[in-house]
């Protein structure tokens with residue numbers, strides 16, 4: 001099995017705290033995600049800062065774009081984002097716009113299936129449009145209501161689409177093996193790392209668990 005990537009969700013609003021957390025966990029993760037609240041609060045300057053500090057990491061900007069796909073995403077690809085997210089609920093025209101912007105910059109697009117009713121349909125259409133990643137995502141509010149991403153992950157993985165699958169939504173040490181075995185290619189972790197007494201130690205544990213599960 002190809003080694004799944006670990007994506008660190010940087011969900012703080014504070015610019016300096018975000019950079020400091022990225023520094024701590026950098027040895028153990030593959031992708032830095034600038035989370036949606038974080039990018040809204042800090043804007044493009046944080047993309048520039050992380051791009052400059054971490055030239056060898058993949059940088060995902062979690063725009064969760066809902067409209068004006070090409071226009072909105074283009075600016076972030078231009079500053080070095082490797083991946084930008086667009087909402088599956090936005091519709092195929094917006095998804096196509098973000099994919100067009102990504103292609104212009106040799107980058108990738110992730111379709112976030114959060115709150116999509118027919119996830120299989122949007123995933124299939126997104127692949128036809130050229131998306132490289134679909135995201136199974138139980139958001140923070142849905143997590144608080146007791147939901148998890150596991151059943152949706154199994155359903156989308158079973159389709160066998162030619163696309164990488166990202167999974168997000170409360171993933172922690174106890175559930176890493178399950179999502180790797182279900183077929184996730186990108187494991188997104190936020191609170192289980194940034195909420196730990198030692199984020200670096202938590203990230204190291206998750207790295208070990210992901211690598212062990214992928215053997």
Ligand SMILES: O=C(CO)[C@H](O)[C@H](O)COP(=O)(O)O
Pocket residue numbers: 009010011035036062138139140168169170171188189190191192
């Ligand atoms: O995109 C997000 C919320 O919309 C989060 O970044 C994502 O859910 C990962 O964080 P956690 O592991 O804490 O769920």
